[in-house]
Amino acid sequence: MTGHLEPAGRPLLPVLSHPMPAHPALDRPAVPDGLSVLDERRDDLYVLYRGPLASCNYDCPYCPFAKRVDPPELLRADRADLERFADWVEATTDRRLSVLFTPWGEGLTRSWYRDAIVRLSHLPHVARVAIQTNLAARTGWLAEADPRVAALWATYHPGQVTRERFLARCRELLALGVRFSVGVVGLPGHHAEAVALRDALPPEVYLWVNAAEGHVYTSEEERLWTALDPRFGDSVRPHPSLGLPCHAGETAISVLGDGTVRRCHFIKTPIGNLYDGTWRAALQPRSCTNALCDCHIGYVHLKPLGLRDVYTDGLLERIPAVWP
Ligand code: SF4
Numbered sequence: 001m002t003g004h005l006e007p008a009g010r011p012l013l014p015v016l017s018h019p020m021p022a023h024p025a026l027d028r029p030a031v032p033d034g035l036s037v038l039d040e041r042r043d044d045l046y047v048l049y050r051g052p053l054a055s056c057n058y059d060c061p062y063c064p065f066a067k068r069v070d071p072p073e074l075l076r077a078d079r080a081d082l083e084r085f086a087d088w089v090e091a092t093t094d095r096r097l098s099v100l101f102t103p104w105g106e107g108l109t110r111s112w113y114r115d116a117i118v119r120l121s122h123l124p125h126v127a128r129v130a131i132q133t134n135l136a137a138r139t140g141w142l143a144e145a146d147p148r149v150a151a152l153w154a155t156y157h158p159g160q161v162t163r164e165r166f167l168a169r170c171r172e173l174l175a176l177g178v179r180f181s182v183g184v185v186g187l188p189g190h191h192a193e194a195v196a197l198r199d200a201l202p203p204e205v206y207l208w209v210n211a212a213e214g215h216v217y218t219s220e221e222e223r224l225w226t227a228l229d230p231r232f233g234d235s236v237r238p239h240p241s242l243g244l245p246c247h248a249g250e251t252a253i254s255v256l257g258d259g260t261v262r263r264c265h266f267i268k269t270p271i272g273n274l275y276d277g278t279w280r281a282a283l284q285p286r287s288c289t290n291a292l293c294d295c296h297i298g299y300v301h302l303k304p305l306g307l308r309d310v311y312t313d314g315l316l317e318r319i320p321a322v323w324p
């Protein structure tokens with residue numbers, strides 16, 4: 001892995017002492033006892049977890065959770081729910097599990113999310129544990145995690161943090177050998193910052209761009225953002241999904257703090273519960289009942305799009321297997 005040069009010629013990001021493994025999930029014995037290698041993929045289960053936590057240290061103008069403060073009792077409940085979920089993951093050894101924490105707010109400022117990621121990363125039947133984060137919190141705790149399994153989906157929010165500070169966090173992750181993607185919301189006012197971020201990051205770090213909600217992109221805007229993220233086309237328009245087969249509810253589920261299991265975050269009807277075992281019978285091939293699917297964490301499971309083949313084992317942390 002090579003360092004990347006700023007215009008002045010100063011290496012901004014250092015050469016890695018140990019490169020990020022390309023396919024960490026394949027490097028470890030992740031086949032549960034009693035399963036053959038052929039059974040391994042059939043028993044993959046992707047779990048998106050979202051507890052009640054909704055507070056955030058940032059104040060993004062496009063977010064309803066900006067600077068929200070959770071009362072102590074909600075934080076206690078969030079912690080208890082997360083620890084119960086981690087116990088479930090630890091005990092569910094007959095599936096190969098990949099977990100993505102998708103908190104409403106920011107999780108990594110809370111010790112229980114950091115502890116859960118470290119803990120789950122060491123379980124042999126866990127292929128991936130990742131979290132969506134603004135990367136504001138320190139990263140040193142990740143030294144305790146298995147870097148083949150733990151990963152981050154990091155969003156840069158211009159206006160909330162300087163680019164230099166965000167890049168310093170990226171540098172820490174590179175030094176730790178932790179897998180991560182970096183992204184921005186594709187608002188017109190973010191474009192110059194996104195270009196500068198792309199220039200400063202080594203090419204091995206994938207930068208994604210999320211289409212801004214409610215923003216209709218001209219073809220020129222789409223071209224500009226696609227120059228930064230070759231997969232921007234997946235995000236720029238919602239995907240018609242009604243009646244189409246989706247992995248959600250079959251090999252991917254959404255879990256709430258109380259254990260309620262839904263097929264995905266976007267179809268509210270419960271299909272079972274994690275803690276009474278009803279989730280097992282609920283898993284079956286399903287078709288989408290929503291008209292549109294416009295969020296990456298949903299449409300990556302929409303079968304006709306074939307995005308599991310694009311992202312392979314980087315599906316949850318949003319790192320394609322290859323990009324130009
Ligand atoms: S960092 Fe994320 S959760 Fe926090 S205010 Fe910004 S968009 Fe919302």
Ligand code: SF4
Nearest residue numbers: 241246264288293298
């Ligand atoms: S297409 Fe999207 S909304 Fe529909 S079931 Fe799949 S993840 Fe859910």
